Each structure stands twice: as C-alpha cells, then as structure tokens.
Amino acid sequence: MGFFLIISYSNFAQNQSLADSLELIFKKGDFDEKDRLNILEVLAQNHTVYEKRIEFIDELIEFSKDLDANDYLWSGYLEKGNVLTKNGDLSLALESYLKAADIAIEIKENNLLGSTYTAIAGAYYNAHNHQNTVYYYQKAIEIFRQAKTLDSLNFAKTNLNLGDEYLRVNQPDSALVYFLQSEPIFKSLQNEAGEAYNLGNIGIAYAQKGRHDLAESYMNDAIVIHKALQDYYPICQYLLIKADIYIAKGDYETASNFAHESLVLATEKGLKKQISEANLKLSDIYNLVGNTSDSYQYYKDHIAYRDSVFNLTSLQKMADMRTNFEVAKKQSEVDLLNQQKTNQKVLIFTMVVIFVMTGLYYWNISKEKKRSDKLLLNILPAKTAEELKKSGKVQAKKFDSVSVMFTDFQAFTRYSQQLSPEVLVKSVDYFFSKFDKIIDTYKLEKIKTIGDAYMCAGGLPNPSDDHAVKIIQAAFEIQQFVTASKQLPDLNIAHFEIRIGINTGPVVAGVVGKKKFAYDIWGDTVNVAARMESNSMAGMINISENTFKLVEKYFDCEYRGEIDVKNKGMMKMYFVLGPKNLSKIKKQTGDKIVLC
Template sequence: MKEYRKVRIRLFTGLLLGLLAGIAFNVHAQTREIDSLQQVIASGKQDISKVNSLNALSLAVLSQEDIEGAIRYAEEADELAEILKYTEGQALAQKYIGLGNYYQGNYLAVMDHWTQSLESFEKVRDTSGMANILNNLGGVYLSQGGSDKALDYYLRSLYFAEKIGDTMRITSVLPNIGAVYGDLKDYDKALEYFEQLETYLPYISNPQIATYYYMGIGEIFNKREDYDRALEAYQWALPLSENTSDYTHILKEMGTIENKIGNRNKAVEYLTLSYKTAREKKQPLETLNALIGLGTVYQKTDFSKAVGLYAEAEVLAKELGSDKGLRDIYEGLSATYSAFGNYRKAFEYQNLFLAQKDILYNLETDDKIRGLQFDFENQQNQDKIDLLNKEKEIAALQAKRQKYVIYGTIISLILVFVMAVGAYSRYKYVKKTNKIIADERDRSDKLLLNILPEETAEELKQNGKVAAKRFESVTILFSDFQGFTSHAQNLSPEILVKSVDYYFSRFDEIMDKYELEKIKTVGDAYMCAGGLPFPTTDHPFKMVEAAFEMAAVMEEIKREPKEGIVPFEVRIGINTGTVVAGVVGLNKFAYDIWGDAVNVASRMESLSEPGRINISENTYQRIKEVYDCVSRGKVLVKNKGEMEMYFVEKRKIIRHAKSKEEVNA
C-alpha cells in the first residue's frame, strides 16, 4: 500500500482484523488450548466435533504466527465439513483459510475463500457471519485501492448487522463507511455515518471505537475547514488515545489546525509534544509529520529554526522513503526561502516540490489502476469457480439421466458390438492416422512456442502474420559474461557451447518461474522482458528477483564447480519503459522488441560491473520502496549523455511485527 494511504488504513480498518475471529488468547492458554484440540483431533472420530476442533486449532496456531499450519487445519476442516454436509463448520473453515491467505498477501485467494464463506453463511442464514465477512471483503478491496467496491461491501455489511441489531458489527463497519465517504470527498455522507456511530457510544465499552469516532469526525471537519469543531473532536479523542499509537497523530493534527487559525503558541505546544512523544515511542512517521508541522509554524518568523526543522525532517523522510513527506518539506522550504527573500533557493525547492508532487500523482494513479486490475482478476477467478459449479451440476444431471437409459444403452452396445466387428479394421487405420497427425501438430506447436509467446503463436497460426503492439510499461534485462571473448579463444568449442547452454538453460528456468519472456540470445548475451505479451504491474519486481537468481547461478558454479562448465562473471543491466513488440521475418521468424527503452537497458548492462545489477532511474523509481539501492550518480552513456544509475543491493525487510489484535484475528 502506498504511504499516503497508511493513516486511513490504520485509523479505520484496524477494526477489521481485530474483529475477524472474535477470540483472544494469552500465551499459556494458547498452549493448553492447542494441546487439548490436538488430542480431540487425534481421537480419529470423523464428526462435527472434529470440524469444530480443527477450526479452533486453525485460529489458535494462527495466533502463534503459524500461517501455513492455520491454513492446513482449516482446509482439513473444510473437507470434512463438506463430507458431513456441516455448512456452519464449512463457513468458518473457509473464513480461516481466507484469513491465512490475507496474512500471506494472496488477496485473490482471500476473495475466493471469503466469498465461499459468505455463501455458506447465507445457506445457514447466519446474518452476523454474513455481516462480518462482508466487512472483511470491503477491507480487502480498500487495501487494493478499490474504494467504490469496498463501499458496496461495507453498506451490505451494515444492512445485515442492523437487521439483527448486532452492535459489535454495526460499530465496526460504520467508521469504515464514514472513512470511505471522506476519501471520496462526500463529507456530508461521511458525517452522516459517523453521527450514526455516535448513538452507539453510550452503550459500548470499547475506547478504540470511541477514539475512531472522534478522530473520524475531526478529520472530516478539518477537510471542510471547520476548524473549531475539528479541534473539539480531537480534544475528545486525545485522552482516549493516550496509551495508543494514535496519540501522537492527534497531537500533530491539533497543532496543525491551531497554526492555521493563528494560534502559534498553541500550535508549537501541541506539535512539540507530538514530536517528543513520537520519538519516545519510536514512531518515525509521526516524528516526521510533527517536524514538518513545526517547520510550517516558523516559515515566516524564524528562518534558521524553520530550515533546521525541515533539514531534520528531510533526513528522516528519505530514510522512510516517504514521498509525501518530501513533497511537504520541499514546499515548506520553498515558502521559507521566499518569505526571507532568497528567491533562487525558493525556486530550487519549488522544482523539487513539483517533482515529488508528480511522483505522488503517479502513485495515486497506480493505486487506482491496481484496484481496477484486482477487481478484474477477482471477477475472472469467480467466473472460473461458477463454471466449475455448473460442470458439477451437469455431471449430476447426466448421472441421473444415465440411470433411466442404462437398459437401452445395453441393447445399443450389443448392436454396436456387432457393427464394430465389421468396422474394426477401418477404425484401427483411422486411429493410427489421427495419432500421427496429432503428434505432428503437437510437435509443431511446441516448436512454435519455443520461439514465440503463446498469444503471438496463436495469432500467427490464425492470421499468418503478427501485428506489432505497443506496450507502455515493460522491464528489459540484458546480461553477458565478463571476459567471454578471451575464454572463447582458449577453450574448445565443445566446452564453450556446453557452458553457455548450461547457464542459459538455468536462466530459462528462472524466466519461467517469474513468468518473464525470454526474447533472444546473441553469443553470450541474454535478453528478456517482463510486462508482455500480457501487461502487468509487478514486472519490475519480478525482473529484479530474476536478476538476483541469475547472479546466484554464477556464484553457485564458483562455489561448487561442475565438470565441463566454465565459471564466468555476469554483468546485468535493467531498464523500464515503452517498447514495440512483434515478429520479424517470413521464414525463420523471431519475436523481438524495439525502442529507446531497449537501448537504455543494453547500456545499463555494458556499464554494469561483474556480479552487480545496474538499473536505470526509470526502474529505480518503481522498486525503491522494496529494494535497497546504491546510487552511482550520473554516468556518461554513449549516444545518451549522462544518466542516473543505481546498483540494486538487497530486498528490504518490509514486514512489521504484529499487534496482539492482529495475531488473534
């Protein structure tokens, strides 16, 4: 998820995971519970109690972060519940399978299993379960950038929760609906749902929900520039959040508002407390926000203090990779220098501000596209499931029909047997001929797929030619072996060919693993691309992972030499950009790609170093949140001038420790 959405998800979908299961464990109780459940399962009785025990065990081991074990137990419960026709148990099992996949980030699998869980809850008319799953489904869509679809699920969840008066479900979904309407800038609607939540506050003892209510309306009033009411809401939320991670965020919001309405002393007081508390609690993002807020307060009154605060914030923003933070810092620095008459520096920071603004716009656009793509892929997945269900229904009808026609079939078989004796010789001949034709067709298809992508091969077979296609975002990789020419002069052709064949075969396996397209090899050079012939959004990350594995293959041979295989050093270069792809030639045709992006990728490889992965600025901007990269600065490139380049070092550790609520969800 993009950094600019983190606060929204933290504030209003924190209720999602905390209410998924409705059960909490302490450490000692967990161990006792797991042991007890395993004893029940070991008894061997294939009954409803075993389904319930498997479901409870799935949830218990998930609380100990054994995700694979949780999925395995839930799948076993699902299978047994289906055999026993125990729909209630199957609904919970499907819910827990989806929950395990949620923690693994397999969102299409989550949608699949939670949709099945919803259908099972509908069969047994468990309205509370339906409300819970619908709320969860909305949370998945919100995390994938699909606000409209998320809102649909949230509203359906609210309908069922209100139908049975389930206060827990109602109060968990209302702030989610209000938050989505706030994101959609329909502030009246947002307040309408937050006001509905207000009516439940006197009857619930959960301070977290009350905090979310006050924070939610505070944010809406702030966006509407109704600052007095926003401050009032945040003042109610502040004491409720004192021992939570929301405390520093609320202080920062209050300080920002006080500055907007001219109360500078109050603003400094709140923002300073936010800064100190965030540092004590090791909340780097809130520390950054407090620094930016303080810098804004001193923009026009204390030049050195403002610049000093922004400088500290800039270091932290770069450490966090916060594009939003850098945007606000550069905007503040531009305003500060302008206020004190240094227009050259103001112009310099204004340009940096605009660059960061463009990056954020692109991230928001990518987020929307990701939401649409997720919706499309999920619909495709659901269509496949519906088709399988239809096939099962057809099979059942066919079996029923077979019962009525079995006697007629026996008579028909007797007649067919008599006729088959006369036609047997012809049948053998036709079968043999058809097999030869089919084998030749399969062989030609396999040969064609070895040199062309499947989609392109089908187009060539149908039309006799392939139209060139433009792909707006493709990642290209080039590699070659260091010192290959000198080796070629000193080695026998057999050993050289055997070595190259070994390495390229291993590279081909890596391409298949990451669903990347091998384009061609020329001598010791290997070229591949991601994001075609089917456009995707994750091709830069897949390509970097593939590059790491290619380099690992070369290191493996150096560590563990193989007979007849020459160890080489490999140089790797990667670039992302627009290409045109198509088939060239009439007889010995080949699939190839063209464009400036290809030329830049080739330059990245030629200017790389042995064992290193050299990437362009285009690729760096897409992967920098996930991988640690080292800037090489501007490097002179033939026919291109100076270009920014980076060496990819390693993948960042991006998974954070779970909260108790997340663990027990």
C-alpha cells in the same frame, strides 16, 4: 488532512499471546477432539505470523468440510480473505470472501453475510476503490438490519468503516451520519476501542469542516481512551491533525509543539510510519516559517524512516522468463498447426521460418536474460541477486559488524536554490559517479542516495574483518576527490564542501520494493552513522567510538569529546586525520593506501 482506520469484522487487534498458548496445546494434542475446530478458528483469527496463520486457516477449512461444519467453514474462508487482503493479494482475497458469502447465503445467516460484505468492502478500501467500498458497506448495513437478531458490534464497526471511507474522500457530512449511528452502540456495548476510534473520527470530520474547537474536543476525548488502552498509533495521528488545525490558524509555534509531541511518542514506541509522518509535518512547518535548514533536516529524516517502513517479507516474485518462453512456444505450435491445415504445400517453408525464429527467439531470450542480470546487479549485491533469482525472494539477514558511511554536501539547499535544475543534477551525478567507483575499489556496498546524501556500507553482504579500515580509506579518497575538483577547469558544475560520518555495529539487511527493488539496511547503527555525518564538519571525517576502536592502530584520530546527539544523548566522536602506519594497513587490506 485525514486519518483513516479500517477495522476488520472479527477483531480490533490480533492476540499473539493467546495464539501462542493455544498453539502449544494444539501441538501437544492436549484437548478434546470436539474442541479442534474452535481452537483452529481462534488460531486462524489471532496468529500474527503470516505462514502459520495461513496453515491454521487451511486446516480449519479442511476439517470444516469433512465435518460439514458450515459456520466454521465460513469463518475459515473469511479469515483467509482477511489475511490475503492484508498481504496485498486482492483478487485471491475476494475469491475467499465470495466463498464465505455463498456459505452465509446457503445457511441463511444474515449476520454472517453482513460481516462478509463488510470484509469485501474493506478489501476495496485498501485498493482505494471508493465506489465498491461504499456499495458493499451499505449492502452490509442493509443485510445486518434484516437479521433476526442484530449483531450490534459488527453493525457498529461497519458504520464506522463507511464513515472512514467518506472521510478519505473529504465528505465529512456523510461521514458524520455513520459515526453518529455507531457512537451510541459502542457506548452501550462498553467497547472502549470502538468508542475511541469513533470519537477520533468524529473529531477528524469536524476538522475537515473547519470546526476546530469541536474537532480538538473529540480528539482529546479519544486520546484519553487510547492512552488507557496503550494504543499509541492513533494518538500520534491525532496530534498531527491538531498540528494541521493550528497551521490553518497561523499559529506555527503550537503546531510545531503538537508535531514534536507526535514525533517523541512515535519514537518512544518505535512507530516508524508515524516517525516519518511527524518528521514530514515538522519539515512543512519549519518551511512555512522560513527555517529551511531545519526543514531540510526533518525532510531527510522523513525520507529515511519512510524508506524503512516497507515490509521485508512482501517482496513480489520476479517474472519467470521460462514461463513466457513456453507460452510463446505453445503459440508458435498452434500457429503452425493452423498453417498446416490451411496449406500443406508451405509446410517446409514454415518449418524453416519457425526454426529461424526459434533461434532468434532463444538468442533474444539469452540477450534479455544477460541484460536483466546486469540490471539486477546494478541494483542488488551479487549474492543477494542470485538468491532473488533462485527463490523469488530474499530473506532479511542480520550482520553483527558493519561499517556505515554517510556523506553530505554542506549548504546544498542554498546551492540548489541558486542553480538551474540541469546544472544541479549534472553536479550531483558528477560526484556520485566517482563515489561509486571509489567504493567499488574497496569492495564496499552502495546502499542508496537521498537528495545530496550518499550512503554506503562495508562488511556486507560478505562479512569481512577489515571493513572499518576500508571504509575510511574510501572516505579519504572521496574527500580528496571533492577537494581536487575545485582546482579543475570550469566543468559547468557546482563545487561543494563535504561532510563525512561513519559508525560501526550490527544491522539488518534485506530487499524492499514490489516494482523497484532496493537493497537497504536498518538498525540503530544506521541512525548513529547519519548523526556522525550531521555532527561532522566540512572536509572532515567524523567517526563514532565503535569505529574508532577498530581503526585506532591504523589511523591518527583526534578526540572531539562527548557531543550531544539528537535523540541519542552524549556520544564520543573522533576526527580521522590520516594513516598512522602504512605497512600495517597494507598488510591488513592488501589495497592501496590513500594519504590525506
């Protein structure tokens, strides 16, 4: 249990509206030249667009150097470190921070040096390096105290952050020492954001100590201030910690209420990370009371939202094979030179060996490249893989019309408890391998599997007009395969009933992951498709009204009426019964037709 907030030295939050107005003034040149550095500093601190912020920071650094403005130069290096830390580039961030520290030491400004050490500690905090985090926070506190005039706000923030670090390693007594030092400072400065975070963290510390009444009291006080500030992220987390308190008391009903309240607030405010965590907490609670069905559904929602949290712009570049080759080639040349100096007589033999080895090396490079290309195509669509290889990144794209299908095995949880792991994995692989072949036939794109759920889409990455028809054809083939599998001789696999749900609409698609790439899609269309599946029935294909409008002239459909859908309200749904007019579908798709 725990919730930790790292607060940067300069701001509790960036102000994009301020940055927008200043950027407009800056572009027009409608300002006095003496204000240039000040405007650049504000833009560097407040712009929320990564590329723009880096651009203004670099410009601030260059102008500061030209004008020997060390205080602004310090600010530029510090902000660059902050941006790089947020982007995950710890080594480059520390390089910028150390330049800022050198400037602060040179101009003998202890408050600036203390702020720099606070930022360095924050970078180590993000890297989960406890020893260095504590070292630099304590060093910052010591430096602040040595300043001629104490920078009270940053001194308070540093104490708050050090307390956070002790909370993270479950040392609440140490944490409280620093929270109680920062609390009166935030109050005297009338800094409501700092006071709210401080109160909340004191509450968490008492929760870790098992003093639940005090914990709730402090967190309730924090929630009041956060609501006034419209800062909902910490409120969601405090509610989950309160749920943990009541789980510890054995009061699962109250715990569930707090977790539901967190989920509703996170959903209302679009906080995906908190939606994921609230779903996980509810899954845990329902599992504790023996409600495995609801527990499993909340866990699926947790996974779905957890997978959508990744930042689409944080994709790392793939390893450059040519660079590796050049390094190896250079090393071969060095080795050859050493051999020549040692023994000229074996030069010819060495050249022959190098020639052969180079040939083998090129052959291996070609072989490995083909292998990596094949592996990449197994993970990503061909068009997306090509973009990734060319530029090292993939831009997220919006598609106006895509059909999304979810399949799910009914009563899978019950089966999974009865089967051995080997049989369970073999069974899922048996079905999903066939699903892969089916959707490939209809040129659909597999997105991912989550447990026993299978997700695919039509109409991307290459848009088409017939994706709704094709995905229903694929759904019928999947349905028929699952049914037919029951009649086969014993293959030492489990047999399931399958539910299928389909929805059509706009989505955003892109690649997520740093070490393992994954092509994924996001948007309300995906959420509704998942609801179509969960509201379907065994052996049936359930579609939304959006999909029905695209396929009604090709398939016989049975209107189910309006059904109450979780978090969506009443929605029209249809069961697809079978093809209506084979010739129309053949003309539309040019593919084979599957009869149900």
